[in-house]
Amino acid sequence: MSKIMTKKILVLGSKGYIGQSLLHHLVNNGHEVIGIDSGIKEKQMENLGVKSLFEPISSNHTKISKLQKWLQTPFPLDVRDYEELRKVVKVFKPDVIVHLAEQPSAPYSEIDMEKSHETLMNNVETTFNVARVVKEVVPECHIVKLGTMGEYGNPNIDIEEGYLDVEHNGRKETFLYPRSANSLYHTSKIMDTDLLSYYCRVHRLRVSDIMQGPVYGFDTDTARTSFYYDDVFGTVLNRFLVQAIVGEPLSIYGSGGQTKGFINLKDVMKCVELIINNPAEKGKLEIYNQYTEVYSVLELAEMVKTAGDEIGLDVKINNIDNPRKEPEDHYFNPKNEKLLELGLQPTKLSKDIIQDMLVEIGKHKLNIDKSKFLPNHSWK
Amino acid sequence: MSKIMTKKILVLGSKGYIGQSLLHHLVNNGHEVIGIDSGIKEKQMENLGVKSLFEPISSNHTKISKLQKWLQTPFPLDVRDYEELRKVVKVFKPDVIVHLAEQPSAPYSEIDMEKSHETLMNNVETTFNVARVVKEVVPECHIVKLGTMGEYGNPNIDIEEGYLDVEHNGRKETFLYPRSANSLYHTSKIMDTDLLSYYCRVHRLRVSDIMQGPVYGFDTDTARTSFYYDDVFGTVLNRFLVQAIVGEPLSIYGSGGQTKGFINLKDVMKCVELIINNPAEKGKLEIYNQYTEVYSVLELAEMVKTAGDEIGLDVKINNIDNPRKEPEDHYFNPKNEKLLELGLQPTKLSKDIIQDMLVEIGKHKLNIDKSKFLPNHSWK
Numbered sequence: 001m002s003k004i005m006t007k008k009i010l011v012l013g014s015k016g017y018i019g020q021s022l023l024h025h026l027v028n029n030g031h032e033v034i035g036i037d038s039g040i041k042e043k044q045m046e047n048l049g050v051k052s053l054f055e056p057i058s059s060n061h062t063k064i065s066k067l068q069k070w071l072q073t074p075f076p077l078d079v080r081d082y083e084e085l086r087k088v089v090k091v092f093k094p095d096v097i098v099h100l101a102e103q104p105s106a107p108y109s110e111i112d113m114e115k116s117h118e119t120l121m122n123n124v125e126t127t128f129n130v131a132r133v134v135k136e137v138v139p140e141c142h143i144v145k146l147g148t149m150g151e152y153g154n155p156n157i158d159i160e161e162g163y164l165d166v167e168h169n170g171r172k173e174t175f176l177y178p179r180s181a182n183s184l185y186h187t188s189k190i191m192d193t194d195l196l197s198y199y200c201r202v203h204r205l206r207v208s209d210i211m212q213g214p215v216y217g218f219d220t221d222t223a224r225t226s227f228y229y230d231d232v233f234g235t236v237l238n239r240f241l242v243q244a245i246v247g248e249p250l251s252i253y254g255s256g257g258q259t260k261g262f263i264n265l266k267d268v269m270k271c272v273e274l275i276i277n278n279p280a281e282k283g284k285l286e287i288y289n290q291y292t293e294v295y296s297v298l299e300l301a302e303m304v305k306t307a308g309d310e311i312g313l314d315v316k317i318n319n320i321d322n323p324r325k326e327p328e329d330h331y332f333n334p335k336n337e338k339l340l341e342l343g344l345q346p347t348k349l350s351k352d353i354i355q356d357m358l359v360e361i362g363k364h365k366l367n368i369d370k371s372k373f374l375p376n377h378s379w380k
Numbered sequence: 381m382s383k384i385m386t387k388k389i390l391v392l393g394s395k396g397y398i399g400q401s402l403l404h405h406l407v408n409n410g411h412e413v414i415g416i417d418s419g420i421k422e423k424q425m426e427n428l429g430v431k432s433l434f435e436p437i438s439s440n441h442t443k444i445s446k447l448q449k450w451l452q453t454p455f456p457l458d459v460r461d462y463e464e465l466r467k468v469v470k471v472f473k474p475d476v477i478v479h480l481a482e483q484p485s486a487p488y489s490e491i492d493m494e495k496s497h498e499t500l501m502n503n504v505e506t507t508f509n510v511a512r513v514v515k516e517v518v519p520e521c522h523i524v525k526l527g528t529m530g531e532y533g534n535p536n537i538d539i540e541e542g543y544l545d546v547e548h549n550g551r552k553e554t555f556l557y558p559r560s561a562n563s564l565y566h567t568s569k570i571m572d573t574d575l576l577s578y579y580c581r582v583h584r585l586r587v588s589d590i591m592q593g594p595v596y597g598f599d600t601d602t603a604r605t606s607f608y609y610d611d612v613f614g615t616v617l618n619r620f621l622v623q624a625i626v627g628e629p630l631s632i633y634g635s636g637g638q639t640k641g642f643i644n645l646k647d648v649m650k651c652v653e654l655i656i657n658n659p660a661e662k663g664k665l666e667i668y669n670q671y672t673e674v675y676s677v678l679e680l681a682e683m684v685k686t687a688g689d690e691i692g693l694d695v696k697i698n699n700i701d702n703p704r705k706e707p708e709d710h711y712f713n714p715k716n717e718k719l720l721e722l723g724l725q726p727t728k729l730s731k732d733i734i735q736d737m738l739v740e741i742g743k744h745k746l747n748i749d750k751s752k753f754l755p756n757h758s759w760k
Contacts, residue, residue, distance in 0.1 A: 082497075113512045117462075124504055124571070132493045155555070157548040164558075166546055168537040171711070175535070175558035178544070180577070187578040191504070191571040197560070198567040202705045202759070325582045331551070379582070 005277060010092060011035040012079050012130065013100030015042070017225055017233075018146065018215070018268060020056050022098065024223035025269040026276075034092055038078035038101065040122075044108065050233065050372050052226035053242065053364050054218075079126040082133070089133045096276050097134065099145040101126045102189070106150070107232045107323070109185035110379035116184045123188040124195070131199045142279040143207040144272065147193055149261055149291060149334065150186040151179040151211060154327050159334035162211070162287025176285075182326045183379070193285070200285040208280045212268070213261035213291030216241075216349075217357065220269050227361075230372035231323075237262065237300050239373060241354070244308040244315045245361050246368050253375075254322030256298030259332040261291025264347040274342040289336045292346035307354035323378035385657065390472060391415040392459050392510065393480030395422070397605055397613075398526065398595070398648060400436050402478065404603035405649040406656075414472055418458035418481065420502075424488065430613060430752050432606035433622065433744050434598075459506040462513070469513045476656050477514065479525040481506045482569070486530070487612045487703070489565035490759035496564045503568040504575070511579045522659040523587040524652065527573055529641055529671060529714065530566040531559040531591060534707050539714035542591070542667025556665075562706045563759070573665070580665040588660045592648070593641035593671030596621075596729075597737065600649050607741075610752035611703075617642065617680050619753060621734070624688040624695045625741050626748050633755075634702030636678030639712040641671025644727040654722040669716045672726035687734035703758040 009026055013019045014035025023035040045051055077084050079101040089097075102123040103109065109119035127145070134141045152159045155178075164177045176197055179190040199205045216237035218227040228234040229242035240250045263271075271290050280286035295303075301317045308315040322328065340346075347353070389406050393399045394415025403415040425431055457464050459481040469477075482503040483489065489499035507525070514521045532539045535558075544557045556577055559570040579585040596617035598607040608614040609622035620630045643651075651670050660666035675683075681697045688695040702708065720726075727733070 113516060117508060117512070120508055120575075121501070121505060125501060128497060128500055132497070136493060156553040157546065157551045164546070164548065166537065166544070166548075166558075168544065168546075171537045173536040176560060178546075178555035178558045179574070180556060180581070182582060184578065187574055190574050194559070194567055194570050194574065195500075198564065201560070202562060 006030050006032065007095040007276065008032045008092060009096045009098060009276065010089065010094040011098045011100065012126070013037055013102065015039070016100055016104065017228065019100045021220045021223050021225040021265060021269060022100070022272060025220055025273070028222040029273065034088070036077040036079070036088065039076040040078070045233065048230070048232055050228065050230040052228060053361065053367055054224070054227060056226050057224045079129055080122065082129050085129055085133050086137060089137045093138055094141055096142045096144060097130060098272065099127065099130045099143060102146070103185065105233050106183035106185040107375065107377055109183055109188070111377045119185050120188045124191055127192040127195055131196060131205060134205055135199070135203055141206070142276070143196070143205065144275055145192070145196060145207060145209050147209045147211045148186060148189050149211045149213045149289060150181055150183070151190045151193060152177065152334070153180040153182060154330040154332065155180070156331050159289070161289045161335050161338050162209070162285070182324065197285045200283060204282040206280045206282045208275045208286045208288065210271070210275065210288050210290045213263050215263055215265050215268055217265035219360070220266050225265065229368070231375040231377070236297055237304070240301055240304045241357050241361055242368055243373055244304050244313050245358060245365055246370055247314065248370055248373060249316040249318035250301045250304060251374055252297055252301055252317060252319045253324060254319065254328040256301060256319065257296055257329040258326060259294060259296045259330065261289070261294050261334050261336065262300075262349065263291045264349070264353070267292055267344065267347050270344055271339050274339060274344060278342055288338050289334055290339060291334070291336055293349055294332065294334070295349075303349065303351070304354060307351045308358060310351070311355055311358065313358070320374065323375040325379055386410050386412065387475040387656065388412045388472060389476045389478060389656065390469065390474040391478045391480065392506070393417055393482065395419065396480055396484065397608065399480045401600045401603050401605040401645060401649060402480070402652060405600055405653070408602040409653065414468070416457040416459070416468065419456040420458070425613065428610070428612055430608065430610040432608060433741065433747055434604070434607060436606050437604045459509055460502065462509045465509055465513050466517060469517045473518055474521055476522045476524060477510060478652065479507065479510045479523060482526070483565065485613050486563035486565040487755065487757060489563055489568070491757045499565050500568045504571055507572040507575055511576060511585060514585055515579070515583055521586070522656070523576070523585065524655055525572070525576060525587060525589050527589045527591045528566060528569050529591045529593045529669060530563070531561055531570045531573060532557065532714070533560040533562060534710040534712065535560070536711050539669070541669045541715050541718050542589070542665070562704065577665045580663060584662040586660050586662045588655045588666045588668065590651070590655065590668050590670045593643050595643055595645050595648055597645035599740070600646050605645065609748070611755040611757070616677055617684070620681055620684045621737050621741050622748055623753055624684050624693050625738060625745055626750055627694065628750055628753060629696035629698035630681045630684060631754055632677055632681055632697060632699045633704060634699065635708040636681060636699065637676055637709040638706060639674060639676045639710065641669070641674050641714050641716065642680075642729065643671045644729065644733070647672055647724065647727050650724055651719050654719060654724060658722055668718050669714055670719060671714070671716055673729055674712065674714070675729075683729065683731070684734055687731045688738060690731070691735055691738065693738070700754065703755040705759055
């Protein structure tokens with residue numbers, strides 16, 4: 001990467017599944033990066049008795065630590081603490097803030113109403129504080145914020161990229177695409193979108209909002225991130241891979257007809273880098289649908305079975321009661337042209353990729369806790 | 381009102397402009413009512429150096445106090461304090477909760493980012509706590525929540541009542557009407573709507589959400605409420621009436637082409653009573669557009685001038701710089717059929733009504749603080 005593209009980037013939530021990978025990826029690409037994190041997720045995981053299958057690793061750790069030491073970044077730092085956030089931003093003066101400092105699990109948000117409250121207030125307040133610190137301290141800064149494809153829910157029409165042209169009684173208007181989610185977590189992200197749309201339109205902030213589908217994988221070119229396979233923090237394909245390794249049936253919620261747009265963790269790095277290099281204009285929330293391929297949960301399970309059986313695993317599939325409230329048979333046609341237009345070359349899910357991940361996970365087979373696969377919590 | 385219609389009603393935010401009137405109106409109609417209030421608004425007004433033109437009065441005060449004493453209601457009580465709210469709901473077991481416990485002023489929310497934060501966090505958390513206490517303690521309870529027509533913003537198409545049928549690429553879907561507001565306050569109300577829509581759809585709460593236009597007036601059949609005429613808490617027509625009395629020009633923001641749906645405070649009472657008597661079904665957020673007449677700000681000013689001049693006032697009109705970020709010339713065609721279908725007989729704004737209000741306000745002329753009319757805060 002040429003010197004001229006180097007940016008100062010603040011990553012909020014830098015110890016999460018995406019955050020860890022991104023921190024190392026950005027440092028490796030020559031950016032000046034600071035990551036801050038509240039450490040809340042570690043406490044949540046401890047309380048739930050779940051952990052990452054392996055320790056994250058990276059070759060860049062020293063480089064990052066030095067940078068953070070020099071800047072005397074308080075770490076841990078909770079983005080909900082506005083004064084502390086403000087201090088870091090005032091010293092570092094980032095060109096870009098990547099906002100990942102949100103409670104990211106739908107099942108977690110539905111365990112009980114206290115966790116719903118925690119999710120809602122954390123996600124709304126961190127997002128507000130990011131808007132506030134940019135407005136007050138670095139008004140030119142580009143906010144890159146992680147949203148979710150789950151904000152759209154399951155509409156019976158095509159899902160456009162963020163906005164919808166409507167003709168009604170002979171007149172026309174373009175709206176923020178109407179959102180309607182199936183969990184409190186996803187609803188908190190809709191509320192974030194409303195908030196940032198407002199700050200873009202009325203206070204002319206510069207924000208890119210990423211509607212991301214479920215991510216799979218753990219290795220990027222520069223690091224290995226934390227890897228969750230439990231019912232609360234594990235995304236579906238990651239969980240299937242671990243179940244396949246220990247000979248437990250892949251647990252499909254309901255019929256498995258739930259269809260989503262998936263993306264490889266490596267492609268998440270590429271996408272965020274593309275978005276950072278193409279800052280949003282002021283005045284309108286820029287929205288990207290960030291996924292590369294559409295699969296139903298059942299299709300994913302069958303791909304894992306085929307790939308796993310071929311390397312000697314005996315993979316079984318089991319349909320269990322769906323703990324979620326979601327349609328299992330629905331229209332799903334989302335658009336994802338904007339990142340492709342910026343130059344994304346998608347990594348397609350293949351038997352080879354699945355088998356490579358299975359081999360790596362197999363090395364940690366003894367650390368797998370089989371009791372963590374099945375949903376302990378239902379939101380019915 | 382017949383005995384059989386008597387309900388147990390908890391009014392949250394019972395000391396506000398709407399709350400005070402509603403408390404007395406509902407008691408007078410035979411309901412068993414408790415009002416709770418945080419007292420926050422009084423502190424906000426003290427900090428801003430503004431006050432009501434006159435003390436609220438009512439003939440029912442003793443009756444309400446006795447009821448509240450018997451129930452040992454903690455008062456003041458902040459709805460953000462979930463455990464305290466829960467205690468009251470557990471003892472009282474309301475059939476209806478009227479949720480007015482929100483920071484209600486757009487200008488207040490834009491004074492600075494601290495007040496934006498206060499507005500956002502208060503409104504989101506009180507709304508969450510209302511949903512929570514109903515879900516956990518009184519799942520059959522009907523939540524009646526005050527929203528605002530301002531959530532819709534100024535779309536170039538007709539504003540339907542809450543939902544919009546969309547045809548797109550040959551397929552159809554009905555969405556929550558897409559919202560896009562012009563202040564942080566109004567945005568917080570959009571976020572409330574998203575939250576309650578979620579709790580209705582997925583957790584089957586029973587909620588009516590009222591999209592209310594600007595209210596004018598101070599007397600209902602049973603009480604006189606607080607009356608604000610300052611730039612922060614005073615609604616536009618109320619402010620014009622007070623300006624007319626002291627001979628100050630009616631201050632129009634910009635061209636005055638801003639067009640809104642207005643409603644008389646007396647009709648607010650009727651509307652809320654109609655909604656209470658027609659509980660929402662579980663599973664879908666019931667939305668009412670609560671206004672009776674559409675006027676531009678300039679038209680209102682001209683009506684006040686005509687009515688005022690006729691009773692010997694010399695009313696002037698002055699266009700000042702618009703402190704808000706809003707279109708001053710826009711399409712505006714909102715629907716309001718649902719309350720009319722339930723039987724609402726609207727009180728139309730007339731010269732007589734304006735003159736009656738002017739006469740009453742005239743009695744308090746000496747208490748009017750002329751320095752509070754003009755906007756001290758701009759959100760540009």
